[in-house]
Amino acid sequence: IYRDLKAKMNVIDFDDQIMKVRALLVMAEARDWVRYKLDGGVDHILLDEAQDTAAAQWDIIKALSDEFFQPSPDRDPRIPRTLFAVGDEKQSIYSFQGAEPELFLTELQALTERQTETPNVKMSMSFRSTTKILQLVDQVFYQDAGILRTFDHDEDVVASDLGKHTAYRQDAGLIELWPAVPTPTNDIEENPTDTAPVDAAGLDSAREQLAQAVAGQIRDWLNQKEPVCVREGKDLVSRPMRPGDIMVLVKKRLGFFDALIRNLKQMGVPVAGADRLNLGASIAVQDLLSLAKFVLNPNDDLSLAEVLKSPIIGWDDQRLFETAYIGEGGRQGSLWQALPKGECRTLLNTFKLYASTHAPFEFFARVLATVPPGHTKSIKQRFLDRLGGEILDVLDVFLSRALAHQRRGAPSLMRFVRDTLVREDIIKRDMGSTQNEVRVMTVHAAKGLEAPVVILPDTTQVPSAGRELLIPFQGGGFIVNVSKNDRPEILQTAIELREKKFAQEEMRLLYVALTRAESRLLVCGFESNHKVAENSWYQWVKTALEGVGAKPMDTVFGEGMQYGERPKSCHQDVAAKPSEMVDLPSWTQQSAPTGGAHHYQVNPSRLITPDEDKTDLLTPVRSPLGDKGWGVKRYLRGNIIHKLLEILPDHPSQNRADIAKAFLLRQPLDDAQRREIFDNVFGVLDMPGFAHLFSKAAKAEVSLVGTLQTESGVLKLSGQIDRLWVGDAEVIIVDYKSNRPPAKTLDDVSLVYIRQMAAYRALLGQIYPQHKIKAGLLWTDGPTLMMLPDDLLDTVQFEAFTLEGASSA
Numbered sequence: 001i002y003r004d005l006k007a008k009m010n011v012i013d014f015d016d017q018i019m020k021v022r023a024l025l026v027m028a029e030a031r032d033w034v035r036y037k038l039d040g041g042v043d044h045i046l047l048d049e050a051q052d053t054a055a056a057q058w059d060i061i062k063a064l065s066d067e068f069f070q071p072s073p074d075r076d077p078r079i080p081r082t083l084f085a086v087g088d089e090k091q092s093i094y095s096f097q098g099a100e101p102e103l104f105l106t107e108l109q110a111l112t113e114r115q116t117e118t119p120n121v122k123m124s125m126s127f128r129s130t131t132k133i134l135q136l137v138d139q140v141f142y143q144d145a146g147i148l149r150t151f152d153h154d155e156d157v158v159a160s161d162l163g164k165h166t167a168y169r170q171d172a173g174l175i176e177l178w179p180a181v182p183t184p185t186n187d188i189e190e191n192p193t194d195t196a197p198v199d200a201a202g203l204d205s206a207r208e209q210l211a212q213a214v215a216g217q218i219r220d221w222l223n224q225k226e227p228v229c230v231r232e233g234k235d236l237v238s239r240p241m242r243p244g245d246i247m248v249l250v251k252k253r254l255g256f257f258d259a260l261i262r263n264l265k266q267m268g269v270p271v272a273g274a275d276r277l278n279l280g281a282s283i284a285v286q287d288l289l290s291l292a293k294f295v296l297n298p299n300d301d302l303s304l305a306e307v308l309k310s311p312i313i314g315w316d317d318q319r320l321f322e323t324a325y326i327g328e329g330g331r332q333g334s335l336w337q338a339l340p341k342g343e344c345r346t347l348l349n350t351f352k353l354y355a356s357t358h359a360p361f362e363f364f365a366r367v368l369a370t371v372p373p374g375h376t377k378s379i380k381q382r383f384l385d386r387l388g389g390e391i392l393d394v395l396d397v398f399l400s401r402a403l404a405h406q407r408r409g410a411p412s413l414m415r416f417v418r419d420t421l422v423r424e425d426i427i428k429r430d431m432g433s434t435q436n437e438v439r440v441m442t443v444h445a446a447k448g449l450e451a452p453v454v455i456l457p458d459t460t461q462v463p464s465a466g467r468e469l470l471i472p473f474q475g476g477g478f479i480v481n482v483s484k485n486d487r488p489e490i491l492q493t494a495i496e497l498r499e500k501k502f503a504q505e506e507m508r509l510l511y512v513a514l515t516r517a518e519s520r521l522l523v524c525g526f527e528s529n530h531k532v533a534e535n536s537w538y539q540w541v542k543t544a545l546e547g548v549g550a551k552p553m554d555t556v557f558g559e560g561m562q563y564g565e566r567p568k569s570c571h572q573d574v575a576a577k578p579s580e581m582v583d584l585p586s587w588t589q590q591s592a593p594t595g596g597a598h599h600y601q602v603n604p605s606r607l608i609t610p611d612e613d614k615t616d617l618l619t620p621v622r623s624p625l626g627d628k629g630w631g632v633k634r635y636l637r638g639n640i641i642h643k644l645l646e647i648l649p650d651h652p653s654q655n656r657a658d659i660a661k662a663f664l665l666r667q668p669l670d671d672a673q674r675r676e677i678f679d680n681v682f683g684v685l686d687m688p689g690f691a692h693l694f695s696k697a698a699k700a701e702v703s704l705v706g707t708l709q710t711e712s713g714v715l716k717l718s719g720q721i722d723r724l725w726v727g728d729a730e731v732i733i734v735d736y737k738s739n740r741p742p743a744k745t746l747d748d749v750s751l752v753y754i755r756q757m758a759a760y761r762a763l764l765g766q767i768y769p770q771h772k773i774k775a776g777l778l779w780t781d782g783p784t785l786m787m788l789p790d791d792l793l794d795t796v797q798f799e800a801f802t803l804e805g806a807s808s809a
Contacts, residue, residue: 022056025063035063043081049448050087050108054098058107061219069114083111083718090141090150090511093444094178095501101508103277125166128450130173130229130519132564133158134165137514141507146540150507171229171236174564175544178524178531178555180460181213182204194734206526207256213556214524215263215458218246218438221453229519229567230452238567242434243270247451249513250458256526258502261440265388268629269500272437273388276445279401282394284383287312288364292417294336294348294356301335311382312367313344343373356606360795361402370393376589385624389437443513454517459537460525461503472500484720503535510537519567604759607752609800637677638738639779640667641720644681645736646701649694656685684783692736698725710799717759723778730772733760734785753777757788758796 006012012020025031045065047053053061061083068081075081085108089101099410112118112371126134141147142164184204220226225240250257253276264271279285287310293303305324308315326336331338339345347370354363368380375382383391398420405416439451470478471494487495514521525538545561553562644663648656660681664674683693693700702721707714723734733755743749757775764773776787 012240018054018056018060019410022059022063026059029238031063032479035067036094040062043079045083047083047087049083050089050100051089051092051101051104052086052094052097053104053107055100055103056098058103079541083192084128085111090147090445090508093157093447093505093509093512094781095505106125124164125168126515127168128518129165129167129515130169130171130564131167132173132512133517133519133521134167134176135548136175136544136563137511138164140514140540140546141511143547144540144544146507146510148505149535150511152504169231169236171567172564173229173517173519174566175521175523175545175550175562176520176523176553176555177542177561178213179558179560180524180538181210181526181557183530184209206528209557210457210524210526211256211259211263211475213269214248214260214455214522215269217522217556218243218264218455219267219269221246227567229454232517241453242436245439245452246438246455247446247449247453247516248438248440248455248457249516250440251443251463251509252458253442257440264438264440270435271388272435273498273588278406279394279397280423282398284311284387284391285393285398286734287383287397288367289417289420291351291367292355294362295352296414297571298352299334300334304339304522307348308344311386312379313372314382315344325415329614335355347372351662353606353608355413357603359406360413360416361399361406361411361437363413364399364402367370368399371590381589389435398739441636442515443509447512447517448516450516452518453520454513455522455524456513456541457524458534459523459527459541462533462536464499464508468498471495506537507540510540511535547727553645604756605752606795607755607798607801608758636667636669638780640664640669640677641681641738642736644677645684645694645722645780648681648685648697649700650696657682674686680780680783684785686777687783687785690785692721692727693725693732698723700724704760704763706766708759708762708798715798715801717763719756721760726768726771729770730774731764731768733757733764733775734778735776736778736780738780742781742784743777743786746786746788749777749786754788755790755796758793759798761793762798 004533006016021386024034028034042496045061045068047061050282065083068083069076072321085581087104087108089104092101092104112120129137141150170545183206222243227238229236229238230245231237248260261271271635287306290303290306290310291312294307298304301324303577307313308320309317317690323331323338324338325331350370351367354366358366368383369378371378377385380395383395401420402416405411405419449543471479471481471491473479473494479494481487481495482491523541525532525536542561545563548563550561550563553560601628640663644660647663648660651659660678661674664677667674669677700723702724703719704721705716705718707716709715722736723732725732725734735753737743737753757777761773761775774787775793776785778785
């Protein structure tokens with residue numbers, strides 16, 4: 001299914017890229033020719049992080065480098081070609097991508113045997129971590145034999161650096177171990193008014209207690225200017241700790257991950273947020289989609305309520321309840337109808353107009369850039385203030401999705417909303433380039449990163465492979481997992497092998513986690529089911545600290561352990577640099593002043609002020625009986641009439657009937673509907689006194705673009721006139737209207753129609769200043785031509801449409 005879906009979408013995934021290259025170099029009929037062409041241009045191959053290279057990737061490397069080991073008369077032997085591989089099998093943590101440390105060592109051994117003079121360089125010096133941290137690593141993996149649980153030692157796989165690590169740095173470093181937070185007793189009285197989800201962790205849970213304690217410790221470090229030793233260039237300096245110095249590493253993004261970020265934000269600690277974000281699960285995206293659903297359907301009470309509570313409007317629960325309450329004495333009708341007039345309603349009307357005149361990207365971009373009346377910050381800034389810096393990445397991706405939607409075809413806000421709701425987009429953020437903020441991420445995501453201070457709070461549990469639905473089989477393929485009592489021997493053997501591999505990678509993951517720390521390491525955790533799991537990271541670190549002679553220390557949860565000491569000074573002491581956060585001048589929070597006349601672009605058929613309801617003004621009045629026999633084809637009727645009135649005047653009058661009948665026969669209509677349209681169209685064309693409007697001298701579908709100057713700005717208009725006739729002294733504009741029933745008097749004409757014709761008249765008055773401009777509406781159901789008097793058109797004040805209701809260009 002997945003393969004067929006990719007083929008249908010004409011896309012490939014990352015695995016496809018690897019496998020297709022491998023097939024081209026190893027299996028394809030043209031592989032020798034491809035390798036020959038590549039061989040002339042490849043002299044050196046550098047393979048970094050070689051321990052994370054999967055078998056298929058090794059096949060590619062070998063195919064590219066085979067010629068390196070064979071003499072060639074065409075090459076100068078003094079200029080050798082090289083394969084340079086760098087890796088550490090103890091850091092092989094990507095088994096889910098096919099990486100195996102044993103494969104890495106086997107391939108290196110095979111390459112060495114092919115070129116006996118190959119140097120085997122073993123690097124044991126660390127330029128990152130301090131002596132105490134490296135002593136802890138050596139204690140875990142060598143003195144306490146953790147290395148034996150890291151690889152298949154039965155197969156005689158030798159680690160690359162069996163000797164102890166050596167620190168290049170001269171500072172000692174500090175390691176702290178907190179006691180595991182105990183599982184609380186369940187004797188707390190239940191609160192009958194508690195509205196929290198039934199599966200939410202209580203404030204007294206061990207997980208929540210640890211999240212609060214870690215967040216509080218970070219806050220105290222920063223407030224108390226805790227010293228930390230860091231590298232600045234080639235020097236080691238001691239300075240007060242900064243948020244960007246701290247990195248918190250977890251195994252998975254589970255409950256503790258979210259709880260810690262939440263507590264850090266509540267305590268005012270700058271935090272970069274999650275390293276991976278689900279676009280659809282983001283509160284900001286949900287709020288923007290709710291706004292889109294509301295502007296598409298103003299009677300959607302739930303979406304409107306979500307918008308009112310969001311940073312877009314910012315109502316509190318009490319104000320929303322007072323407006324939305326539908327009990328005795330409460331509102332009648334929809335929430336939108338009950339919304340009082342004022343700044344809030346005006347703002348939402350503006351957004352409704354944006355939706356009707358802009359594609360999804362422009363709509364959301366304008367919404368985010370809007371500074372609501374009475375406020376100094378844009379809606380984007382209000383999202384940032386409430387949700388933190390990570391929301392900027394979310395909004396950027398959301399807008400890029402909207403732009404991509406427009407590039408794929410005709411833009412539709414409704415379709416974009418639907419696609420976003422059903423699509424799961426995961427955003428991977430670059431946490432290595434964050435600003436001065438605490439980073440919270442998984443150990444896998446931290447590979448290649450480092451920090452002066454590392455906190456490991458997810459250390460007391462051990463994952464299990466037995467819960468997986470599909471278990472990899474050593475001979476290839478998968479076996480479906482079943483309950484323990486029903487497992488056949490082959491499945492039990494596969495699960496035991498999987499558990500063994502899991503445990504080995506857990507130890508390698510611990511190695512990576514410990515070696516991310518430069519000078520300070522804090523290890524902690526919380527009990528699960530009143531215990532700390534055997535062979536957990538916590539147990540390994542605790543045993544290792546006992547082995548290196550760690551001292552007791554007081555912690556928020558009781559007596560812990562400490563190895564090393566706080567830095568007093570390194571090679572030199574430096575004062576804390578001025579804060580990187582500065583107060584911006586007030587003008588940065590205000591909208592930029594207009595440079596001369598402000599331009600507003602709008603369609604003449606949609607001249608609506610922000611306080612008006614576009615649904616009422618733009619919806620043609622229809623009689624319950626007027627569309628009898630047409631049903632859903634009523635729009636088709638108007639389109640066909642419009643098309644015939646456009647094309648028939650270009651033909652001689654004696655040919656028009658035959659052309660119309662031939663055209664109508666191609667339409668999905670019955671005979672009665674064809675006759676009705678035919679009669680309507682020729683009733684217009686044969687209308688006494690207006691034959692000149694439908695002669696060749698008149699023009700159809702005339703595009704008209706121009707500007708109208710008002711006191712508050714320039715109104716840019718762009719529209720299309722259905723019929724235009726220009727005489728010696730007068731100009732007649734006619735716009736077709738297929739409303740059923742048609743307006744009988746001027747009082748029945750929609751205000752939008754009057755504004756539209758007034759706009760056309762004003763623009764044409766600039767083109768034909770010496771002519772009298774007349775405007776009329778042609779009601780095709782009748783037919784009736786209704787000329788609009790000048791005094792009626794003169795009542796239209798275009799000043800009202802250069803306010804915030806029009807779309808700013």
